[in-house]
Amino acid sequence: MKSIESNLKSTESYTSEKKILPMWFNAWKYEREDSLTTVSLLKTVGYAMASHPRFDTLSKTIFRGLTIVSKDMMQHIAMDVVSKQNSGDDEAIEQKMDYLNKMYRDSVYYEGLDKIKQEMYAIRQEDPECRVVIFIDDLDRCSPAKALEILESIKLFLDIEGFVFVIGLSHKTVTQLISHEYKATGVRGEDYIKKIIQIPIRIPSWSKDSIIDLITSSIAPKLNSDYTKFLCQNSVMVARVVDYNPRQLKRFINNVIIAFETFASKKDSPEIQFNEIFLFKILKSEWPEFYSEFIHNKDFREIVKWMIAKPKDLRKYFKYLKTLTEEHPTEQKNRRISLLHALSTRTNGRIADAQIDILSDFDNDTWIFLDNVKDVLYGIQNWKIVDNVMDVVEEFTYELPIGANKSKAEPKITQTSS
Known part of the structure; x- marks a missing residue:
C-alpha cells in the first residue's frame, strides 16, 4: 500500500496540479475511542483536506457536518420545558428546538452527507480527475466489532464519486468475522465484502526463496555485522520458523537482538554469544518440546549429538527421511517412531517413548540444520543462563525498526492482536 501511495505522489496530478489527495486512516489506533468510527474517519479526511487548494472548502463542510449536540444541551432544553411558567418560555424553547433540529439536519447522519456529495460533485465537474484516496x-x-464499524463507515461513501478506498485486510479473517456477526440474519461475509470491494487484488503469499532474499538482500545489510553471519547462514530455517511471513521475521529478529542486548548490558553478566541466543530462539519457536527436553536432560543432549552424526544404527531412519513419500503426515510420523525405536536398544533404555515422539517430528532438513549449528549448540557452557534469557524474549513483543545498532537498541513494549 505504501508503494501505491508513493506512485500516486510521483504523478503530475499530485505534484503540480494537486488533483489527487492521498491520506491514511490507521483504524486500529481508534480501537479504544468511544466516538463512532465514522466520526474519526471524517475527521481524518477533514484535516487532510484543510488548506488544500482544491478541497479546503469541502473540509469546512465536513467539520460543520460533524457538529454533535451534547447530552448537556438536550438536558438543558428538557429542563426548560419542564420548568416553563409562561407563554414567553414556549417561544424561547421553540427557537432552541428549531436550532437543535437544524444542527441535526446538517450533521453527517442527515443532510450533511448530501452536502459533501454535492460539493465533491462540483469539484469534479471542474476537473473529473480530482480524487481523494483513503488508505486503510x-x-x-x-x-x-471495530472492523465491522469501519466497513459500515466506508459504505457511507460508496455513492459519492471521487472517494477511493484502498483497504488492506486478511480476506479470510474479515469474511469470517462478518459471517459470525450477522449469523442470525444469514448474511455471508463473502457477499458483504463483494459489495464494498470492487477491485480485489490478492497479494501472493511469500515463498521460502523470497523470505531468504529479504534476509540476505534487505535486512542483513542494515544490521550490525555481529548479527548477520549466523542469520544468513541459517536463513532457510529462519524462513521456516517465521512461516514465510515478513512481519513475523521482523518480530523474530528484533526479539533476539533485544534479548541479547538486554542481557549483555547488565553489569557483571556472564559472557554469552549472540549466535547462542539466536539458535535457542529458533529451537524454542519451532520445536518447543524438543527445546525443553534438550535444556533439562543431559542424556537427551548426548543422544541428539550422536544422532547428528547419522550413525549406521539409524541408517534406515535417515534413508526414510530422504525418501519422497505421499503418505499422510500421521502415517509419516508413525513410520518415524517405528524406525526410532532402535534408539531404545542402542541407548540401553535411556531414551523414553516421549522423547522418541519428540524426535519423530524432525524431517531431513531439521537434521541438516542441527548439523550446521552443532558447534554453537554444543559449545554452550551454561544452558540455564541462555534459557533465562529466552524467558525474557517470550515475555513481551518488541516492535523496533530493523537495523537498530546493538549499542542503541531499547525495548518498546507494545500490545499486539492476532
Missing part, C-alpha cells in the same frame, strides 16, 4: 491498512488487527 491492517483492518484485521482491529477487534471484530
Whole structure:
C-alpha cells in the first residue's frame, strides 16, 4: 500500500496540479475511542483536506457536518420545558428546538452527507480527475466489532464519486468475522465484502526463496555485522520458523537482538554469544518440546549429538527421511517412531517413548540444520543462563525498526492482536 501511495505522489496530478489527495486512516489506533468510527474517519479526511487548494472548502463542510449536540444541551432544553411558567418560555424553547433540529439536519447522519456529495460533485465537474484516496491498512488487527464499524463507515461513501478506498485486510479473517456477526440474519461475509470491494487484488503469499532474499538482500545489510553471519547462514530455517511471513521475521529478529542486548548490558553478566541466543530462539519457536527436553536432560543432549552424526544404527531412519513419500503426515510420523525405536536398544533404555515422539517430528532438513549449528549448540557452557534469557524474549513483543545498532537498541513494549 505504501508503494501505491508513493506512485500516486510521483504523478503530475499530485505534484503540480494537486488533483489527487492521498491520506491514511490507521483504524486500529481508534480501537479504544468511544466516538463512532465514522466520526474519526471524517475527521481524518477533514484535516487532510484543510488548506488544500482544491478541497479546503469541502473540509469546512465536513467539520460543520460533524457538529454533535451534547447530552448537556438536550438536558438543558428538557429542563426548560419542564420548568416553563409562561407563554414567553414556549417561544424561547421553540427557537432552541428549531436550532437543535437544524444542527441535526446538517450533521453527517442527515443532510450533511448530501452536502459533501454535492460539493465533491462540483469539484469534479471542474476537473473529473480530482480524487481523494483513503488508505486503510491492517483492518484485521482491529477487534471484530471495530472492523465491522469501519466497513459500515466506508459504505457511507460508496455513492459519492471521487472517494477511493484502498483497504488492506486478511480476506479470510474479515469474511469470517462478518459471517459470525450477522449469523442470525444469514448474511455471508463473502457477499458483504463483494459489495464494498470492487477491485480485489490478492497479494501472493511469500515463498521460502523470497523470505531468504529479504534476509540476505534487505535486512542483513542494515544490521550490525555481529548479527548477520549466523542469520544468513541459517536463513532457510529462519524462513521456516517465521512461516514465510515478513512481519513475523521482523518480530523474530528484533526479539533476539533485544534479548541479547538486554542481557549483555547488565553489569557483571556472564559472557554469552549472540549466535547462542539466536539458535535457542529458533529451537524454542519451532520445536518447543524438543527445546525443553534438550535444556533439562543431559542424556537427551548426548543422544541428539550422536544422532547428528547419522550413525549406521539409524541408517534406515535417515534413508526414510530422504525418501519422497505421499503418505499422510500421521502415517509419516508413525513410520518415524517405528524406525526410532532402535534408539531404545542402542541407548540401553535411556531414551523414553516421549522423547522418541519428540524426535519423530524432525524431517531431513531439521537434521541438516542441527548439523550446521552443532558447534554453537554444543559449545554452550551454561544452558540455564541462555534459557533465562529466552524467558525474557517470550515475555513481551518488541516492535523496533530493523537495523537498530546493538549499542542503541531499547525495548518498546507494545500490545499486539492476532
